Structures are given as C-alpha cells and as structure tokens.
Amino acid sequence: MSSAVRVSGLAKRYGEVRAVDGIDLEIERGEVFALLGPNGAGKSTTVEILEGHRRRDAGRVEVLGHDPGRATRQWRARLGIVAQTTREAPELTVREMVRHFAGYYPRPRDPDEVIEAVGLTDKTRTRLAGLSGGQRRRVDVALGIVGDPELLFLDEPTTGFDPEARRAFWELIRGLAHDGTTIVLTTHYMEEAEVLADRVAVIAGGRILAVDTPRELGGRATEVAEVSWLEPAEGRRTLRAASPTQVVAELAERFGGEVPGLTVARPTLEDVYLRMIGETQ
C-alpha cells in the first residue's frame, strides 16, 4: 500500500524566516506519527501544507496520493483536522454542532456515537458556550473524526485537558489507530508522544533532527543506565552501568533479596529531546 504522507525537499519562507527548510518525511498508512519541536520550529507550517491550507515554496508533497496544493473536495473529505480551538457558534448545542459537521461529509460516523466516543454524552444538549475549555476541546476532536477520516491531523489536541480526560482521549486515539486511521500529531507533551506515537520526528529551525520510535530516539534504548539504591548507613548510591541487569543481580545477591530503594533509569524521551534541541542552539 502507498504511504499516507510523502514529503521531499519541502520549504516555506515568510520573508526572511525559513519556517520550513528542506523537510523529507514519509508516514505509513495506519501509523501514529508525532511532530515534536519547540515553539516556532515549523510544525504548524508543515502540517498546514499537508492539509492543503498553506502554499509551499518548494518540494514535493503527496497526501493520500494527492498534491494538497491542488486539493479537491473529495480529497478533503478523507481528512480530519483538529486545529486550535475556534469559538464559533456558541449558541449551538454539542449535538447540533456535531450533526452540522457530519453534513459536510459523504460517509459520516453517527454523531451520537462520536459524542459518546469523546465522553460528552451527558453534555449532548449543552450549548458550546456552556462548556469548559477541556470539554470544548473534546468537541473539536469530535468534529475532526465525525467524517470518519483516513488521515487525522491533531494539533496539540489535549492542551487544557485534566489528567483523566487526557487518558480517555489517548484511549480514543488508540482505538482510531487500531481501526486503521493514520494520525499526525503535534504535541508539547512528551508523555503523549510516548504513549501514542509509533514514530516521532524532532523538528527545530525548520529541519528534521531525527525520526525514530519514541523508545529508540537518540539511542535511548541502548544508552547507559543509572542504577540507584539505598546503601545502609551510607545513603543513596548511583552507578552508571552499560549492563544494568548485571549490576542489579550482584546487588540482589549481596543484599540476599530485595535491594532497598532500587531504581534503574535510562534517559526519558524528554531528556533526549531536550538534548537534541539544545545541540542546535
């Protein structure tokens, strides 16, 4: 099967600012792909070009087999977009808004099922103006998926969510991915990328610094680990170890069982990400 997204040599300038400066990218169908990068890195510009909402200066772009620069209605109907929250139509109820959007698509999902999927069943008859910020964001997600898209763009989808709502949202996205929806996600939450993404791309200054699985980005999986434990009468000891399992086995033997306060840690996704970004500055 062809890729969902194929990009080569993509470039976009705003005056002197090179917002996107030669990006190559390939996203498989069914993949959850996260774009990570600091403010102003070029993520939104890239995504807007993929969505057909912004013109590019150079490069080849194919999204679901078509050039977004020549978007048709049929092609657009195959995409779902959850951009930043709009404050449109505050007088409509949740159900009215979702039904209204369903009408734009040739084969929409059932609006009430979508409302249930985003956890707003008890707010079905509430006007948008009466929702909290996190609830409004869930409506945005409902509008993005009601067309049953093949490819879903999520721009910082869980900003303003409480932890429970965020976890419920992750379940929802995992369900969509499981059913074959390709998902392109931008986020500033490393945990979100770690939980959801099959692969992440780190972008800074309009360029891609690395593309890998969250687990392996920047050599995370093989990097030296830190083994730490509580040594009686001494306090916490920490050892850097290329073979942490060996160190733990030796400790277990010496303590004759449970090692007090034992932790084994490798760099988090955030550690690796910050190091990559730091090296570009």
Ligand SMILES: Nc1ncnc2c1ncn2[C@@H]1O[C@H](COP(=O)(O)OP(=O)(O)OP(=O)(O)O)[C@@H](O)[C@H]1O
């Ligand atoms: N319409 C515009 N006109 C002029 N400059 C722009 C415009 N949109 C973006 N830029 C600039 O292009 C660069 C990339 O911006 P972009 O919005 O793509 O970054 P981003 O990675 O999405 O950032 P954030 O995480 O803050 O959303 C920035 O330097 C920004 O100031």
